Amino acid sequence: MGVLACRQKNSRGTFKPHLAVSFRSEDGKVCTFSVDSTRVPKKQPQPDAYLITHAHSDHHGKSAMLSELSVCADKTAVALEIRHDRKFKGRTVDMCGSIEVNGTTVRTYPTGHTAGAVAFYWENDVGTRILVTGDVKDPSALPKCDLLITEANYGDHDDPSCHFEDDLEGFRSALDSSPQVAFGAYAFGKAQRAVELLREIGHDGPIAMEEKSLILSNRLLDEPGELVGLGEFDEDVVCIVPPWDLGKLPRSMAKYVMTGRQDYYYPSLQISDHLDANGLVDMVEKVDPEMTLVYHPGGDRPGKFASYLNSIGRGAVCLEDVDNILGNENL
Secondary structure: OOOOEEOOEOOOOOOOOOOOEEEOOOOOOOOEEEEEEOOOOOOOOOOOEEEOOOOOHHHHHHHHOOOOOOOEEEEHHHHHHHHHHHOOOEEOOOOOOOOEEEEEEEEEOOHHHHHHHEEEEEOOOOOOOOEEEEOOOOOOOOOOOOOEEEEOOOOOOOOOOOOOOOHHHHHHHHHHHOOOOOEOOOOOOOHHHHHHHHHHOOOOOEEEEEEEHHHHHHOOOOOOOOOHHHHOOOOOEEEEEOHHHHHOOOOOEEEEEOOOOOOOOOOOOOOOOOOOHHHHHHHHHHHOOOOEEEEOOOHHHHHHHHHHHHHHHOOOEEHHHHOOOOOOOOO
């Protein structure tokens, strides 16, 4: 396939997050893309690009955004700047766009995971179609590929918690449960999903949010409606705050946490920004790769997902199977 997946080591000799992908461009140049990883020290050979799929911290944009070699969607750059109070130094691309990196045309496709979350797609010198997804909620826009590099957050088919559907009816019922309702949702990602769901089900009144959630939602959502700060609402209101801030709101408010976890004090609503186990398999079937490399998250789920794919006739490996070290590769 003409692709070498590599792992990088830091100054302590341990592996850096995630992986790098080396290949030859259509004009024969060796290229390396670092995927959702921290930066390589300047004294070491640099990749041609740091691809940042989205702005969640476990995809390490906080580090990569400081390199002029970083590449991400325009909304991801905005989210990174707001979240980390730093200037994004790399290049941005539209959600459904393309960008040239050292002679290679890299195309982007939305994944529905967060505002700005994209998959990256390109072809190498032998025509191998490479797709790096990051985390995925909606794979409908993803193209077919030969090599899929993807996630397995809920990839353990033997774990009942990896099988779920979003409880949209429960979300609607929660909204109707009281004149004052608060949803606990992380400031980036889940809070914007909550705003979108509220608008989709017909709530057209103001939504009160804590400061960071408010800034992110106003900047990242195309039509968020009226969003206000927590100190600006009347008695009857819907609030969105981080889960740990629910206890700071009036006791009279009905309170819910948007999560699949069951360890919060307040009732939980299953609203996920990820595909479940069956959805991940459906995604693989849709894009129809010859080989799948599972690179995220940590722990044993990537290996379990790769094993499951192999059991149904889909060739797959996980990041733990990659033993090439960046700098020692030969293409």
